[in-house]
Each structure stands twice: as C-alpha cells, then as structure tokens.
Amino acid sequence: xxxxxQTPKYLVTQMGNDKSIKCEQNLGHDTMYWYxxxxxxxxxxxxxxxxxxxxxxxxxxxxxSPKSPDKAHLNLHINSLELGDSAVYFCASSxxxxxxxxxxxxxxxxxxxx
Amino acid sequence: xESVGLHLPTLSxxxxxxxxxxxxxxxxxxxxxxxxxxxxxxxxxxIIDIRSNMDKRQGQRVTVLLNKxxxxxxxxIAATQPGDSAVYFCAEIxxxxxxxxxxxxxxGTHLIIQP
Numbered sequence: 001x002x003x004x005x006q007t008p009k010y011l012v013t014q015m016g017n018d019k020s021i022k023c024e025q026n027l028g029h030d031t032m033y034w035y036x037x038x039x040x041x042x043x044x045x046x047x048x049x050x051x052x053x054x055x056x057x058x059x060x061x062x063x064x065s066p067k068s069p070d071k072a073h074l075n076l077h078i079n080s081l082e083l084g085d086s087a088v089y090f091c092a093s094s095x096x097x098x099x100x101x102x103x104x105x106x107x108x109x110x111x112x113x114x
Numbered sequence: 115x116e117s118v119g120l121h122l123p124t125l126s127x128x129x130x131x132x133x134x135x136x137x138x139x140x141x142x143x144x145x146x147x148x149x150x151x152x153x154x155x156x157x158x159x160x161i162i163d164i165r166s167n168m169d170k171r172q173g174q175r176v177t178v179l180l181n182k183x184x185x186x187x188x189x190x191i192a193a194t195q196p197g198d199s200a201v202y203f204c205a206e207i208x209x210x211x212x213x214x215x216x217x218x219x220x221x222g223t224h225l226i227i228q229p
Binding site: 004030031033035040041042043044045048049050055056058090092094095096097098100101102103104105106107108 | 146148152155156157158159160163201203205207209212213214215216217218219221222
C-alpha cells in the first residue's frame with residue numbers, strides 16, 4: 001500500500017499550458033506539503049496545508065495554486081507554464097504537532113516544460 | 115535568507131566502512147535538525163532527527179552529531195551497505211507551533227558505496 005501517491009509520475013507539456021498534479025496520502029495525517037526539487041537536486045518548500053487550511057505559502061508565483069479538497073488530498077495546479085517550472089515536484093505529509101519534521105514524501109512528479 | 119549547506123557534494127566509501135556526511139548550518143534558531151535519504155527516482159525518506167538541545171542521537175547503524183558551537187551537523191553510517199547509496203540531505207526546521215512548518219534542506223551529498 002502506497003503511503004503518499006502522486007499522479008502523474010511524468011508530465012511533459014508546452015509553455016503556456018495549464019496542468020495539475022494530484023497527491024493523496026493514506027496515513028491519516030493532517031498536514032500536507034508541496035516541495036520543488038530543481039535540476040541540482042535542491043529541495044524547497046512551496047506550500048503546506050494543515051487540515052485543509054493553507055499554512056505556508058513561500059515565495060511562489062501565483063500561477064501555482066494548491067487545492068485541498070479533504071485532509072487526504074493536496075493537488076497542485078499550475079497556470080501558464082514556463083520553462084523554469086521544469087522540476088520534480090514532491091508531495092509530503094506529516095502528523096500535525098511535535099514530529100511534523102518527520103515527513104513522508106511521495107515518489108515525485110517530473111514536470112518538463114518545452 | 116539563512117540556509118543549511120553541505121561541505122562535499124560526493125562521498126565514495128568502501129562497502130563495510132563507516133561513512134561520515136557533514137553539514138553546516140547558519141540558522142541558530144532552528145529547533146530540529148533532520149537527515150533525509152533520497153534514492154534514485156524516489157522521494158526523500160526520513161532517517162533520524164536531533165533536537166537543538168542535544169549533542170548526539172543514535173539510531174540503527176546511524177548516529178547524528180550536533181555541534182552548536184561551530185554550527186555543524188554530521189551523519190555517521192556504520193558498516194555501509196550497497197543499499198546506503200543515495201543522496202543525503204540535512205534539513206532544519208523551526209517549530210512555529212502550528213504543526214505545519216516546512217523543512218529547509220541543504221544541497222545534498224551523494225554517497226557512493228564501492229564494492
């Protein structure tokens with residue numbers, strides 16, 4: 001059973017398009033995150049949600065819009081895709097509270113914008 | 115802003131030897147320091163954490179050392195195995211009390227295990 005799953009695993013699209021990445025966790029966690037990993041493997045937090053409420057919104061272009069329909073899902077919609085959006089996007093989840101630094105990551109979605 | 119950084123991008127060790135991966139941090143306000151392992155094609159995986167008021171913590175085959183004087187963090191892996199080959203990230207977090215803080219990651223060290 002996959003704890004944190006993401007779809008699709010690979011996404012190739014052209015500049016200017018709009019795309020979504022879906023994330024689901026079956027761990028019963030209250031908190032979910034989106035991270036971006038660039039070509040140099042640098043990981044950076046983008047958003048965090050706690051019980052469907054947006055907690056963290058780092059300096060991310062407003063073309064990126066997370067949506068959490070329920071505690072188990074956190075989707076990422078990206079409008080007007082740009083070349084610089086090419087990266088691997090990771091969803092993660094954690095228990096709310098003290099050990100929220102122990103985050104469970106999904107397998108990643110490799111986004112390529114051409 | 116402040117960030118966590120790593121000394122070496124690649125570390126190659128013989129199978130069975132001990133590995134030491136180092137990390138320098140600059141944010142003295144961090145509450146926890148954490149090590150994650152990322153295997154090729156997978157997401158990062160939690161290994162071990164250490165609270166900022168501790169110096170040492172041991173897990174199964176891994177030990178994390180924290181030197182707050184010089185703002186240095188290390189991960190020691192005993193008797194490395196082929197399965198230890200991965201990129202290792204140190205990370206830090208400041209606990210805002212909201213239970214949803216993001217991790218600030220360092221650049222990663224690629225650990226290669228030679229047979």
